[in-house]
Amino acid sequence: MTRPDAPAPADLGDGWPVAAPAEAGLDPGILDGLVPQFTAWRAANLHAVLIARHGRLAYERYFTGPDQRWGQDLGAVSYDSGMAHDLRSISKSVTSLLAGIGRQRGWLPGLDTPVLSLLPECADLAGPDNSDLDRGAITIRHLLTMSAGLAWNEDLPYSDPRNSERLMSIAPDRARYVLEQPLLRPPGRVYGYNGGLTLLLGDLLAAGGGAALDDLAQEVLFDPLGIARPDWVRYPDGVPICASGLRLRPRDGLKIGQMVLQGGRWQDRQVVPADWIVESLTPQINGQELYFYGYQWWLGRSLVRKREIGWAAAMGWGGQRLYLVPGLDLVVLVHAGLYDNPPLQPVVGGVVLRRYALEAAVAADAAGT
Secondary structure (H helix, E strand, O other): OOOOOOOOOOOOOOOOOEOOHHHHOOOHHHHOOHHHHHHHOHHHOEEEEEEEEOOEEEEEEEOEEEEEEOOEEEEEEEOOOOOOEEOOOHHHHHHHHHHHHHHHHOOOOOOOOEHHHHOHHHHHHOOEOOOOOEHHHOEHHHHHOOOOOEOOOOOOOOOOOOOHHHHHHHOOOHHHHHHOOOEOOOOOOOOOOOHHHHHHHHHHHHHHHOOOHHHHHHHHHHHHHOOOOOEEOEOOOOOEOOOOOEEEOHHHHHHHHHHHHOOOEEOOEEOOOHHHHHHHOOOOEEOOOOOEEOOOOEEEEEEEOOEEEEEEEEEEOOOEEEEEEHHHOEEEEEEEOOOOOHHHHHHHHHHHHHHHHHHHHHHHHHHOO
């Protein structure tokens, strides 16, 4: 049975309407268990959980634990609403949103445009390796769906000198490094996780928009959402790392999720084209494990009380998760510091989503609250 006395998050005047969990359609009795569980479960190293339902921020909890800023040790951090956190590869999903805005504004041509036709400095890489493999066939769509077919390995620890992302970051020409990798499969056939493809997408947006990617992002995405200029980790030449370098305050990260859930709208403004949101959250290719993959958004499902519930998610290394649950009008943000514990990363996010957020919403709906 729901309790009416669970408090609402603080109203900080940041654009978020706030409500007590019961008022927003979340069972507070279920949510009551989250803090005790994760306080006792120290290995989970949970940093923040925020939940919005029906457009209102209804649950916000912060924790203390060791953290990093893109690999730089920060020690133990006591998080609160004003502190930025690494998004890691949630940055990829944000870059995809910028691509949707860029397509509307003419910064990007059609998605089936060959990438090498837009990068004259790499034009010499065009041409078939053999009758089936041609780098010239890689398109913008293949960047978005991570299906370019290029050899790439980010499964190795970043400290391993063979890690593809690390090698790209120190290459004299990062875009060329990505595109000159061996082509293993015809473009468009098979998903293969590759942060270099997001880098290419960011480079194309910056070239088409005539400004640095972070400046474009501030103008067309962050300012409309009321997000102050964020911390963005950069390469040595000053270019923002669009695949994994974005850091945001948790409430701002949740805003991005709420905007996407609302079809690209925030308050009374269409920020990202609605048709782009639909395409991005539509399965485009089979991704890793049991996930489908859209335009740099993951698509999955959970079973709650014998009910199958579909969701979309942006996911980042260390346990960063931004879940959108259209069927329940729900957005969930999870931050953690599990950078050195890959097996636990999906477990922590999954527990927050299924055991607490989804259960609280389904239970409240069943109770008619």
